[in-house]
Amino acid sequence: MNEIFASPYFGVFLSILTYEIGVWIQKRTRSAAANPLLISVVLCILTLVLGRIPLDSYKNGGDIISAFLGPATAVLAISIFSRLDLLKKYFFPIFLGTVVGSLVSVASVYFLCKAFGLDDVLTKSMLPKSVTTPFAMAISENIGGLPAVTVAAVVLTGILGNVLAPLLIRLFRVKNPIAAGVAIGTSSHAVGTSKAIEIGETEGAMSGIAIAMSGIVTVVISIFL
């Protein structure tokens, strides 16, 4: 039986099946909380844990899906290019937003970790959690965090941003699609951006720009930590 689960088809099929269940639930409930990504991740984890299927078996297929992450992120360049006029006109507000957002992210992680009594290593692992995984892992390593914890925090942040984005836009009364997009990308990197694309073309493009900008800004901030 374990040989079947170790086949790459298993991981790919389980991911597609659970994601489509998530899409179906979202269509049925029309609620932001019924998020296909979140539902898929939870159902996959439940399947693995309850079925006693090793994570490594799932990863044989999962790695094939993950291989598309790079190209899917790079292709954001096409959305950004289609909004080149906005980027040129509002470069300063967009850039300033990612700087302020990245500073708030790092500072709030630091103070909240202290408030919750988390130790130094965990705090350092959490600091770069708002930027996309490769940026975050490199920063975590440089400042003495545990990259494995960082990856978990980054992914959790992304999924959370993906789920909360429509809600946060209403909560903070964000009327401007540029502001909404930059905020999604700065607070929840590429995973949040996948939601920004669904919200609108401008939101998606601006969120894509924010992935790169906030990542670079956070690297610069980390030099002073």
Add this chain to the structure above:
Amino acid sequence: MKMMFQIGILFLVCLAGHAVSSLLPFPVPGTVIAMIFLFLLLLFKLVKADHMKPLSDFLLKNMAFFFVPAGVNILANLDLVKDKVFALIAVVVLTTVLTFGATALTVQGVIKLQDRLFGSKKKDGEKV
């Protein structure tokens, strides 16, 4: 343009991004460099956005799906943070909300200020 050709171009751009990333002395992910490369190719009209459209539409529409394995992989690191899990989740939730708010309000505020100071009409005429 044929799908296979689009995939070829995109994967080549990603490969170039990773190659450059491994040569840089500071951490910038290959994916981000690939994004910048593709942007430059579009800017200098070496690649046309329309030619890549079927592939880019497919990838962007299904982007959230590609993150499923990364999410499932949290399972591998769960025991590292087992006893701190609630504190960590609280930190993630609060800081994500704060970061979103600070960014959105900054961008929105500065755009309003910029439009008021320089007038949005005049600038529109510059680049059509």
